[in-house]
Amino acid sequence: MLKVKDLHVHYGAIHAIKGVSFEVAKGEIVTLIGSNGAGKSTILKTISNILKKSGGDILFLDKNLEAVEPHKIVEMGISHVPEGRRVFPGLTVYENLQMGAYTRKDKVEIASDLEAVYKRFPRLKERENQSAGTLSGGEQQMLAMGRALMSRPKILLLDEPSMGLAPLLVDEIFNIIKDINKNGTTILLVEQNANRALHVSNKGYVLETGKITASGKSSDLLNDDKVKEAYLSA
Ligand SMILES: Nc1ncnc2c1ncn2[C@@H]1O[C@H](COP(=O)(O)OP(=O)(O)OP(=O)(O)O)[C@@H](O)[C@H]1O
Numbered sequence: 001m002l003k004v005k006d007l008h009v010h011y012g013a014i015h016a017i018k019g020v021s022f023e024v025a026k027g028e029i030v031t032l033i034g035s036n037g038a039g040k041s042t043i044l045k046t047i048s049n050i051l052k053k054s055g056g057d058i059l060f061l062d063k064n065l066e067a068v069e070p071h072k073i074v075e076m077g078i079s080h081v082p083e084g085r086r087v088f089p090g091l092t093v094y095e096n097l098q099m100g101a102y103t104r105k106d107k108v109e110i111a112s113d114l115e116a117v118y119k120r121f122p123r124l125k126e127r128e129n130q131s132a133g134t135l136s137g138g139e140q141q142m143l144a145m146g147r148a149l150m151s152r153p154k155i156l157l158l159d160e161p162s163m164g165l166a167p168l169l170v171d172e173i174f175n176i177i178k179d180i181n182k183n184g185t186t187i188l189l190v191e192q193n194a195n196r197a198l199h200v201s202n203k204g205y206v207l208e209t210g211k212i213t214a215s216g217k218s219s220d221l222l223n224d225d226k227v228k229e230a231y232l233s234a
């Protein structure tokens with residue numbers, strides 16, 4: 001479904017992504033793990049075309065995403081939940097969710113998707129008219145995910161959804177990720193929480209300073225000595 005081939009990204013003179021290749025097949029949860037500054041967010045931003053790559057190719061459903069504008073990428077079925085949530089703080093929960101459907105015109109289906117999001121995240125329904133800036137961190141994460149689902153994505157790009165959340169909420173978010181995937185949405189999950197990410201995913205890639213240093217079935221990575229030592233001992 002999504003193929004990233006020999007991707008290079010520069011920030012000025014800084015070579016942040018140095019030839020990264022990976023694939024996400026339809027129906028999978030694939031995780032990209034790595035520590036601070038490894039380049040995880042950079043890769044997601046480049047897929048969404050918020051950042052320009054300096055080399056390589058990104059293909060989605062066999063179409064090259066080069067020169068496709070970010071809003072067209074959303075229309076094609078790629079939805080990005082950025083690091084730090086980035087909800088619109090001055091808008092209500094309801095308005096934020098409507099913003100997620102901005103590329104769509106099918107009013108009846110939008111309304112039914114809104115109901116589905118409220119069913120998945122009952123807390124959002126309860127806070128429908130509350131401004132998003134007053135939500136707790138976990139609620140903002142739910143809102144960001146709900147907003148992304150409002151574009152009916154084929155693939156969801158999640159950038160550190162568990163960051164800064166209390167353990168119980170982390171459980172809840174990972175359960176929701178599994179459930180969204182069960183309902184047919186493919187997921188590319190970026191996480192520093194390698195243990196959780198590998199438990200929920202089918203396949204994983206380890207990113208270190210802009211390069212993939214290990215990859216494989218998540219169950220194998222969980223048993224890999226190097227991965228264990230660097231990412232799972234805490
Ligand atoms: N706008 C920018 N200008 C210059 N350098 C940047 C910029 N954004 C990111 N970088 C650099 O690119 C590298 C990768 O950053 P990126 O944000 O992708 O890492 P990350 O893996 O998402 O880290 P974290 O887990 O902390 O979110 C880092 O060295 C960072 O300093």
Ligand SMILES: [Mg+2]
Nearest residue numbers: 040041042083
């Ligand atoms: Mg990041």
